[in-house]
Amino acid sequence: MRKFGKVAAVAASVTMVGSVALPAVSASAASTGKKINWSEVAALPTMDPAKSTDTVSADALGATSLPLVQFGKGGKLENEAAKSYEKSDDGLTYTFHLRSGLKWENGDDLTAKDFVYGWQRSIDPKTASEYAYLLDSVKNAKAIQN
Numbered sequence: 001m002r003k004f005g006k007v008a009a010v011a012a013s014v015t016m017v018g019s020v021a022l023p024a025v026s027a028s029a030a031s032t033g034k035k036i037n038w039s040e041v042a043a044l045p046t047m048d049p050a051k052s053t054d055t056v057s058a059d060a061l062g063a064t065s066l067p068l069v070q071f072g073k074g075g076k077l078e079n080e081a082a083k084s085y086e087k088s089d090d091g092l093t094y095t096f097h098l099r100s101g102l103k104w105e106n107g108d109d110l111t112a113k114d115f116v117y118g119w120q121r122s123i124d125p126k127t128a129s130e131y132a133y134l135l136d137s138v139k140n141a142k143a144i145q146n
Helices: 002-016 027-032 055-064 112-123 141-145
Strands: 069-071 077-079 082-087 094-098
Touching (some): 112 141
Antiparallel strands (some): 082 094
């Protein structure tokens, strides 16, 4: 159970904080140029993954963001932006390999640096992210927050 807890914490932080805004719900929707429409019960407070704490923002981010991995059916981790990942023998290091061809809406390549920036920004005290603690299992994250 403890092992699952660490994996769950990493996956939750990858899913929530490691998301980057992309204009697609899925790879197939992106390739066909399909649009999504939905209505919400309130105005959209933020599209900043580091600042989102409400359901409306979470819904919008979930529909327009691509995390490295996320939980699928039965609580199983599924790759999203990550093509694959490995965990070190000691369980302390995760290495993610991105799918090729990922782009921002403006056509720029999506890189590992974009995910690193998102995580660093989320734990930066200046950002004041209420969910920064989700990255506490990342080396030095807690020290940076403090």
